[in-house]
């Protein structure tokens with residue numbers, strides 16, 4: 001029997017998501033279903049999917065329910081699970097606001113990367129407390145074709161390799177994941193950011209995301225880039241007490257990232273809901289071979 005499953009479509013700096021509200025966690029979303037929904041030709045289309053569940057109703061989030069009512073069960077476009085999605089959290093918050101679950105101001109969102117503090121501003125932008133970056137030691141190299149670059153390993157809950165390049169076109173077509181070495185640096189794969197300078201405190205990036213391909217933006221990636229650029233520039237807020245702020249241009253817009261002296265990273269940017277509709281459960285079952 002055909003039933004209807006509500007969905008919305010949203011984006012943050014054009015990193016786009018299928019949003020599936022499911023407060024009591026009753027909708028089965030195996031990887032094949034997520035990949036079918038995120039398919040840009042045969043499905044709705046998205047870089048990823050935001051499954052909106054009450055923390056108390058999800059086994060991975062129950063322990064955070066006292067702090068955050070809602071859990072962002074984030075999936076990459078290929079159906080894989082990732083620890084964190086920075087643009088996703090902003091869009092998730094925008095959905096909660098639109099649905100009347102929260103009002104503007106301060107809210108908390110549970111993620112696999114822990115509880116994130118989110119501020120929904122009156123002017124429409126959303127700020128997320130992204131936590132601290134980890135900077136594992138060790139040399140990493142990424143390559144595209146004949147070119148290769150040293151990369152900074154930055155963990156924002158999820159793994160990133162940040163490479164400074166002379167020209168963003170050197171990243172090539174990014175149709176496949178850029179090879180990296182050593183393999184042991186990223187046993188679960190990695191998001192790769194290619195970065196150029198645009199001026200003091202101002203950079204631009206292209207990104208190849210694990211599980212999604214090249215995207216128009218990556219929030220955790222922009223934070224990783226801000227931290228890698230700060231260290232390259234000799235800025236270390238924890239050591240100096242001086243915050244470091246970077247404007248990060250992504251193909252789909254601009255994000256502003258501040259690393260505070262306590263190490264916490266804040267990211268501010270837009271979050272937009274563009275449509276809502278219904279998924280035909282019969283289609284979803286046939287698309288996933290169920």
Ligand SMILES: N[C@@H](CCC[C@H](N)C(=O)O)C(=O)O
Nearest residue numbers: 082085086087158218219220
């Ligand atoms: N686009 C996201 C990151 C999504 C997860 C990533 N693809 C991974 O597998 O780690 C963002 O805005 O942070």
